[in-house]
Amino acid sequence: MAAKEKTLSDAFYETLKDVFYAEKQSIRALKKSAKAAKASELKIAFENHADESAHQVERLTQIFELIGKPARAKTCEAMQGITSEMEEDLEDFGSTEASDAVLIGCGQAIEHYEIARYGTLKAWARKLGLADVEKMLDETLQEEKKADALLSKIAEQDKAAVSVKAA
Template sequence: MKTKTLEELFHETLKDIYYAERKILRALPKMARGANSEELKAAFQKHEEETQMQVERLQQVFELIGKPARGKTCPAIDGIIEEGEEALQAFANSPALDASLIAAAQAVEHYEIARYGTLHRWAQVMGMKDAAKLLDQTLQEEGMTDESLTQLADGSINQAALQAA
């Protein structure tokens, strides 16, 4: 049996996050439509635009490694997105809806941060400076998105959900 390499692991993980980002692109408009808070709607819309750029960056990384931009099914992101869709239904017309949407969105962000952090480090180890730079750019964006969601939650969303209880 052939030993797997870090390059192969990098490629497999790249396919995983490519699938995830494209799946997230389809979920974000639903989340924006479901949100009550105008600030949260705007945050989801902004992240949709960022995610499109992130997909384009991933396509550049695929080009750099000489592989076609293809995803592979990622059960983890499928499950996280399914939980978000369940929250939309379970908390519809509830003051806690926006808090549940932020929680679901942060689960997505944390998954992305884990994947991009790993891919970035592997690219550095393999001397793939251009790929590392692209991946780090997305990693930084994901961290900022997570922080802005936390600020929204702390600023008004969580308190509004609590007040209505």
């Protein structure tokens, strides 16, 4: 008997399970980053985005319901790799002057992965005619882009502070 041909709907569900796992891992990484951050603005940014990510997990659960599928997580190898690198970086740079800059880099790696995934899922939701789901995914996508922009802003401010110190 021939295997059933996979569809875009199947790919959508599999990727949704992947991002569900990734988002849960992201919350843990954000909380850990908030504890490790030295600059108060960075600490607050990580804490606020951890809260926002918890709402994103709830939104994903609603999306699973809307498509009539169980809310299941599938191990996301990419997020495991990113968070593993973050652990190594915290070990190597956690007590150094570069620690906040390294945390920002790790945070942006997570955000960029999520932006890529949510952008893809949003496009697929449109193709599948899932307008409500598309809107929800876009809401999350915009939150991820905003978090990334805030990290860039903090990094640039930090860079300015370092150059003033050096002068």
